[in-house]
Amino acid sequence: MGFLSERAAYLKGLADGLKIEDKNDEGKVIAKILDLMEEFAASLEEVDEAVAECEERIDDLEDFAEELSDCFSDCEHEGCDCGCDCDCDDELDDDELDDMEFYEVECPHCNEKVYFDEDMIDGELVCPNCSEKIEIEIEE
Template structure:
């Protein structure tokens, strides 16, 4: 029996009992009976809307299956588009492997201080670009400047016996006189012997 028919049957029973709707109990029973009838109508309407929605979803699902079949059907050569995509993906993976095997060096950007990864190509070019701030700066391996270091002044590391601070002095400073510790100010005693 449908919900509307059940609600109508209950209302008929209430009416058949001859309940006096002027009493409190009678008013409540009549109001509940009317409410059941209204609820049955609303539920039936919602049920119809839900059935229509399911039908539309099924129609859309069928259309989607047809579209997928059209998109993925085989080419004239007999090779599917999926196979072509896989070949392209393999080529991309091979390129990624080449990039991953290339050595990179971490360098701090002189402008913003962020870490920049420098490749061999960047080192060959002598400059790198910071992805964070966009500044282009010079790069070189530490060993690249050895020839320049040979032409520059000779430097010595000296440790202060009083405070233990290690300082770097050029040979000319040491030969000119007794340098002092930049930390505690005590004179540093040592001899520079020429080889």
Template structure:
């Protein structure tokens, strides 16, 4: 998220370097737009931090419920749950094609 702050800081510096002031309608608009972008960057950073906490909490819940952590999680483990079968294409005879049986 630092790149957002860097871009907003660049825009602020550019506005100062160009001598944009709130004395004109356009200057007032541009400066308020830069301030609004800064507010957005702060809010996005807060949301990113909040999502990190939610992700950590979810990982704790998954570990408690399933007894697994992400590193132990194998996606191949779910193959058996869906009654997968492998068939070969009669025309091309290349790779196996996986198909799902109808769940009954």
């Protein structure tokens, strides 16, 4: 985009060569137009540089995301011994689910029913629907 600044400077030079002065109305208009063209050219050069920098960052982020994806893909199946491409090692089996105790709570903010397990009850509870804090009392 540097050529725009060069062209704006060239036009300003032509106007100077024609001895267009800002003493009459037409000369004032032409001088202001030429100044505006120089400002536009400078702004466009800044935008062009910012776009180039953003494109470079996007390329870097895409490369990083691809590396992360490859890493997670490799790690995802390390613990699985069933021989397939599943994530069965991360899933709870039926016996484990039966042993867990879940609490059904109605969120006082959005009135949706949400479920928390024993481990979650000891910490700060946040409704997954409305993201508001939920305070409960456990009756034992």
